[in-house]
Amino acid sequence: xxxxxxxxxxxxxxxxxxxxxxxxxxxxxxxxxxxxxxxxxxxxxxxxxxxxxxxxxxxxxxxxxxxxxxxxxxxxxxxxxxxxxxxxxxxxxxxxxxxxxxxxxxxxxxxxxxxxxxxxxxxxxxxxxxxxxxxxxxxxxxxxxxxxxxxxxxxxxxxxxxxxxxxxxxxxxxxxxxxxxxxxxxxxxxxxxxxxxxxxxxxxxxxxxxxxxxxxxxxxxxxxxxxxxxxxxxxxxxxxxxxxxxxxxxxxxxxxxxxxxxxxxxxxxxxxxxxxxxxxxxxxxxxxxxxxxxxxxxxxxxxxxxxxxxxxxxxxxxxxxxxxxxxxxxxxxxxxxxxxxxxxxxxxxxxxxxxxxxxxxxxxxxxxxxxxxxxxxxxxxxxxxxxxxxxxxxxxxxxxxxx
Ligand code: NDP
Ligand code: MG
Numbered sequence: 001x002x003x004x005x006x007x008x009x010x011x012x013x014x015x016x017x018x019x020x021x022x023x024x025x026x027x028x029x030x031x032x033x034x035x036x037x038x039x040x041x042x043x044x045x046x047x048x049x050x051x052x053x054x055x056x057x058x059x060x061x062x063x064x065x066x067x068x069x070x071x072x073x074x075x076x077x078x079x080x081x082x083x084x085x086x087x088x089x090x091x092x093x094x095x096x097x098x099x100x101x102x103x104x105x106x107x108x109x110x111x112x113x114x115x116x117x118x119x120x121x122x123x124x125x126x127x128x129x130x131x132x133x134x135x136x137x138x139x140x141x142x143x144x145x146x147x148x149x150x151x152x153x154x155x156x157x158x159x160x161x162x163x164x165x166x167x168x169x170x171x172x173x174x175x176x177x178x179x180x181x182x183x184x185x186x187x188x189x190x191x192x193x194x195x196x197x198x199x200x201x202x203x204x205x206x207x208x209x210x211x212x213x214x215x216x217x218x219x220x221x222x223x224x225x226x227x228x229x230x231x232x233x234x235x236x237x238x239x240x241x242x243x244x245x246x247x248x249x250x251x252x253x254x255x256x257x258x259x260x261x262x263x264x265x266x267x268x269x270x271x272x273x274x275x276x277x278x279x280x281x282x283x284x285x286x287x288x289x290x291x292x293x294x295x296x297x298x299x300x301x302x303x304x305x306x307x308x309x310x311x312x313x314x315x316x317x318x319x320x321x322x323x324x325x326x327x328x329x330x331x332x333x334x335x336x337x338x339x340x341x342x343x344x345x346x347x348x349x350x351x352x353x354x355x356x357x358x359x360x361x362x363x364x365x366x367x368x369x370x371x372x373x374x375x376x377x378x379x380x381x382x383x384x385x386x387x388x389x390x391x392x393x394x395x396x397x398x399x400x401x402x403x
Contacts, residue, residue, distance in 0.1 A: 013039045018098060018117050019108035021046035021053050023213045024131045024157070027274045028106045029060055031282055031290065043097035045109070045117070048072065054079030061085075064100065066093045068113075095120050104282065106157070107132045110215050111338050112383050115139060119376065125150040129281035131157040133232040137334045139379045140235035141372055154236075155281040160229055161236055162277035163255035163268035173238045178259040181229050182249040183308060184209045184272075186221040188351075189250060193312055199351035201344060209252035209272045218341045219315075222354050223308060227319020228337075231330045234323055241323050246316065248306045253295065271295055314355040322362065328382055329362060329369040335386035336361035343394050353397070361390045 015032055019025045025046075032039060041060045046053040047068035054076060057065035064086045067076045073089035080087050088097070091113075098105065098120035105121035106129045107114055114132035121128050123146060130136070135143055147154050156162050160181040168176070187206050188196055204221040205214065212220070219225035230244050247257070252272040259265050270276045271293040279290040297303075310317040315337075322329035340357040343349035349357065362369065365386060373379040 013104060014042045014102045015039055016043045016098065016100065016102040016105045016121070017041070017108065018043075018045050018094065018106060018114065018121065019110065019132070020044035020056055021049040022108055022110060023211065024108035024274060024278070025106070028108065028129075028278050029056055031275055031278050031288075033060065034289065034291075035282065042100050042102045045094045045097055047109075047113075050075045050079060054083075054085075057085045058083045064088065064097055066090075066097045068094055091116075099124065103127060104129065106278075106281075107135065108157075110134075110213055112138050112334060115143075115379065116376070119143065119146055122146050122152045122154070123150050125152050127153045127155060127281075129155050129157050129278070133158055133228050134334055134338075136235040137228050137231045138331045138383060139373065139376065140231065140330070142376060142379065144235060155284055156232075156236055157274070157277050157281050158229060158232060159270075159272070159274065159277050160256045161233060162280060164233065164237060164258060166268045166280070167256065167258040167266035168237070169260075169266070171238075175260050175262070176237075176239060176243070176258055177261045178243050178245060179233060179237060179239055180245045180247050180257040180259065181226060181233060182247050182252070182254055182256060182305075183223060183226040184220065184252045185248040185250050185306075185308075186223065188221055189248065191312070193352075196312060196351055201347065204344070204351065208250065210274075212274075214345060215338070215341050218344060218354075219337070222315040222351070223313040224315035224319060224337055224341075224354070224358075226308070227316045227322075228334065230320060231323045241320075244323075246308050248308050249303065251300060251303055253297075253300065253303055269295060315358065318355060318359050318362065325369065327370050327372050331373060331379060331382055332362055332365050332369055332386045333358060335383045336390045339387050339390035339394065348394065348398065357390060357393060357397070360393050361386055364389055364393070 017025050017028050041062040043064040044057050044062045045066040050072050066088045070090045077087045095117050098117040104127045107118040108131040112134050115135050118135050204218050207217050226246050253269050254267045257265050257267040273292040275290050279288050322333040336358040340354040
């Protein structure tokens with residue numbers, strides 16, 4: 001981690017929430033509202049949910065509201081009429097919003113679409129609370145170089161990485177033998193391979209412990225989420241890929257464990273509610289009150305753990321292999337997975353088809369995967385190429401199935 005946020009004492013604080021209308025964005029505004037009137041909201045962004053964005057911007061007295069879909073600009077303008085909130089639209093306007101001076105920015109846009117706005121926030125050199133894991137998966141080295149160059153403080157919001165951050169006694173990870181991220185196992189933890197073939201999007205959206213956006217909920221069901229998180233952890237903490245592991249823990253109470261070389265293991269526990277890691281990112285290095293259920297271990301009774309089954313959930317293996325391969329493999333993995341998840345949610349791809357499509361794209365673009373992308377334009381180019389290839393492969397699969 002880079003530096004320590006002093007911002008909590010330096011009120012009034014200027015806050016921006018990228019992806020305000022999403023699951024993390026809504027939880028974030030719930031917490032920022034508790035910081036008191038001294039805090040001001042610089043900008044809120046969403047992609048298509050104009051009604052909620054306008055409501056949030058008015059309720060939280062934001063200076064600026066940006067909707068990503070340009071076709072919705074007139075709707076946003078109308079919804080904000082008379083409120084004094086400035087309206088803007090388009091991907092560039094989201095990026096521009098991220099450049100407006102803010103002491104603290106929540107990066108909670110889903111997917112690789114979050115990369116440019118999050119980098120714009122990083123370049124301010126202030127605090128960035130990072131929920132968008134895809135940024136680090138797509139462009140980890142470039143992203144970290146920008147953090148180092150700007151002197152920004154990056155605080156992990158993903159619950160497992162927030163847990164590791166809290167359990168580390170030394171940011172240099174000296175004495176750390178192993179970092180283990182836990183996974184709930186998702187709704188299909190005990191499904192057979194045959195049962196997994198008939199999983200529907202509705203079934204995948206019923207996560208047993210966490211309430212989240214659609215994409216990460218599917219990623220949690222395939223265990224790709226844990227694979228993306230291994231790559232995220234690799235970039236956040238100075239350890240080797242083979243020091244990172246995964247443990248299935250269906251209760252989602254222990255979020256990560258740090259094993260030290262003296263045999264000691266430090267773990268972080270909390271009820272599964274993203275407002276806990278969001279609160280820490282807002283109050284760090286202190287603690288603020290969060291309205292979350294308190295942990296009652298006597299009532300829970302037992303915490304259980306098991307090894308992940310990579311045969312039934314191959315996405316975890318594929319992501320682990322992409323991390324080990326390095327270069328641009330994680331970038332291709334992420335792009336293919338975004339296409340595959342959207343296709344699964346649209347009923348165009350089976351549940352096992354998600355892993356199969358991702359692996360097919362990685363195999364086909366093996367020549368592109370050798371070296372890490374040299375700059376952000378190269379990241380975006382290869383991301384687009386992998387998406388195009390995934391889309392073509394998807395159409396071929398559909399045509400093959402219909403024939
Ligand atoms: P949601 O789908 O609930 O929200 C995503 C947000 O991004 C919304 O504000 C959405 O706008 C906006 N958005 C969608 N597409 C674009 C785009 N192309 N350009 C700009 N903005 C866009 O996702 P979550 O809140 O669940 O997740 C956000 C990020 O945080 C993800 O990277 C996820 O992996 C990570 N994360 C989430 C956790 C959770 O508990 N939800 C836990 C840990 C990490 P609109 O609503 O208008 O569509
Ligand atoms: Mg997580």
